[in-house]
Amino acid sequence: MSQDKEPHYRLDTLAVRAGHVRTNEGEQGEAIFTTSSYVYESAAQAAARFSGEEPGNIYSRFTNPTVRTFEQRLAALEGGERCVATSSGMGAILTTCLGLLQAGDHIVSSRAIFGSTVVLFNNIIARFGVDTTYVPLTDLAAWEAAIRPETKILFLETPSNPLTEIADIQALADLAHAHGCLLVVDNAFCSPALQRPLEFGADIIIHSATKYIDGQGRCIGGAIVGTEDCVGGDIYGVVRTGGTNLSPFNAWVFLKGLETLRIRMEAHSRNALALAQWLEAQPAIARVNYPGLKSHPQFELAARQQSAGGGVLSFEVKGGQKAAWKLIDNTRLLSITANLGDTKSTITHPATTTHGRVDPAARAEAGVSDGLVRIAVGLEAIEDIQADLARGLA
Ligand SMILES: *Cc1c(COP(=O)(O)O)cnc(C)c1O
Numbered sequence: 001m002s003q004d005k006e007p008h009y010r011l012d013t014l015a016v017r018a019g020h021v022r023t024n025e026g027e028q029g030e031a032i033f034t035t036s037s038y039v040y041e042s043a044a045q046a047a048a049r050f051s052g053e054e055p056g057n058i059y060s061r062f063t064n065p066t067v068r069t070f071e072q073r074l075a076a077l078e079g080g081e082r083c084v085a086t087s088s089g090m091g092a093i094l095t096t097c098l099g100l101l102q103a104g105d106h107i108v109s110s111r112a113i114f115g116s117t118v119v120l121f122n123n124i125i126a127r128f129g130v131d132t133t134y135v136p137l138t139d140l141a142a143w144e145a146a147i148r149p150e151t152k153i154l155f156l157e158t159p160s161n162p163l164t165e166i167a168d169i170q171a172l173a174d175l176a177h178a179h180g181c182l183l184v185v186d187n188a189f190c191s192p193a194l195q196r197p198l199e200f201g202a203d204i205i206i207h208s209a210t211k212y213i214d215g216q217g218r219c220i221g222g223a224i225v226g227t228e229d230c231v232g233g234d235i236y237g238v239v240r241t242g243g244t245n246l247s248p249f250n251a252w253v254f255l256k257g258l259e260t261l262r263i264r265m266e267a268h269s270r271n272a273l274a275l276a277q278w279l280e281a282q283p284a285i286a287r288v289n290y291p292g293l294k295s296h297p298q299f300e301l302a303a304r305q306q307s308a309g310g311g312v313l314s315f316e317v318k319g320g321q322k323a324a325w326k327l328i329d330n331t332r333l334l335s336i337t338a339n340l341g342d343t344k345s346t347i348t349h350p351a352t353t354t355h356g357r358v359d360p361a362a363r364a365e366a367g368v369s370d371g372l373v374r375i376a377v378g379l380e381a382i383e384d385i386q387a388d389l390a391r392g393l394a
Contacts, residue, residue, distance in 0.1 A: 015259055018073040019072030019076070030066065030069055033248050036059065061239075062240045066249075066251045066252050067248055070085055070251040074213070077196075078197075082228045082236075084235055086223060089186075089209070089222040090116050090222070096184060096204060099237065100230075101128075101153070103130065105152045106132070107131070108133050109121060109155040110137040110156040112163065138166070140172070140175065143175055144175055147181065151181050153184050156186070158195075162312070162314040162350045162374040163367050164291050164309075166302045169201065169202055169305060170200040182203040182204060183203050184202070186207075187205045188208040193262040193265040198225070205225040208221075208222050211340055211341025212311070213254050215257050219254065271311070271377045271378070273290065274382045275313065275377055275382060275386065276288050276293050276313050284318055284319075285318065285393070286316040286371070287316040289314045290314075314373065315375075324372065324373050325349060327373060330392030331392060340376030341376065343380075345376065347373065351370050
């Protein structure tokens with residue numbers, strides 16, 4: 001079943017069915033094609049495949065049926081023409097940069113992005129003559145002021161990590177297009193089950209499939225979604241030649257993850273909202289950041305862009321680092337780890353982990369205070385998560 005032949009199918013149907021082409025064995029479950037290469041019926045057919053005259057598989061760095069099923073399913077869910085799967089979320093960002101940029105180009109990026117993405121832009125991409133300017137995610141005037149004639153892409157994550165600030169995707173897409181730039185949105189926090197940035201004018205979607213698409217903390221992988229022209233052209237070219245491709249086994253785990261993605265994201269969001277509301281009522285807590293809370297300064301924008309708040313929240317414990325560490329160290333159920341997008345809830349202290357290498361002044365400016373704690377809310381019973389936190393708050 002492919003989306004263009006059956007355009008009337010809804011998201012839930014596409015999540016379960018899109019991209020699956022049955023083999024002659026008539027299997028109900030999608031097969032894993034663990035093969036590095038493919039064989040031809042004749043020398044002439046091999047020549048036709050290699051010249052591109054005849055479509056078909058050659059080598060699994062180029063194409064693989066299991067990887068293709070995952071790509072077509074994710075493209076259908078995001079509403080994009082084309083998806084290219086990659087070895088990791090970072091591989092997706094690197095591949096996008098290599099596909100779209102050249103020396104002398106410029107990136108404008110939200111400063112509230114995944115730590116490794118900052119390292120990638122500053123320490124690796126910069127060596128190839130591409131500069132990055134960082135701006136506050138929600139300051140539209142700052143984005144506009146940072147754009148130069150050589151700017152090619154605007155890059156952001158929404159909601160941001162760990163403060164859950166929301167970008168106005170439509171406004172930033174309009175700004176990007178007015179300046180001849182592409183808007184690239186890392187959609188790992190929401191996934192297409194909660195937010196489809198292409199519908200708001202974004203050009204390219206980045207995924208760390210490692211997070212909610214897998215959803216159970218098993219595999220590393222990523223993906224890029226956009227138009228056939230853009231993603232199917234230069235970006236796919238980098239994967240095919242540069243080898244940032246996804247393994248068929250991981251693709252299979254992810255495509256099965258897509259089948260339950262919406263149900264899981266709604267359950268993560270339900271738990272996170274309940275926890276956020278409970279935390280807001282605790283006297284030991286100064287402030288809770290969660291896009292589903294009415295107290296969130298961008299509650300209405302979040303409600304327009306996202307069908308639910310997602311699984312990640314953060315909050316400010318009164319008493320700074322000492323109180324934050326006490327809370328974390330008193331948990332028995334929650335996992336103390338910086339990962340997210342797992343059925344298991346995780347708790348972390350951003351100022352001394354994910355943001356530990358950021359200098360203290362920049363950290364304070366970004367709102368990552370010493371009392372801030374982040375939880376990626378899993379699928380355990382909400383009462384048990386609350387009881388685990390109540391101990392450290394007492
Ligand atoms: C984890 C993450 C990445 C990197 O993905 P990997 O699969 O770990 O390479 C990029 N962006 C966001 C928002 C992430 O959470």
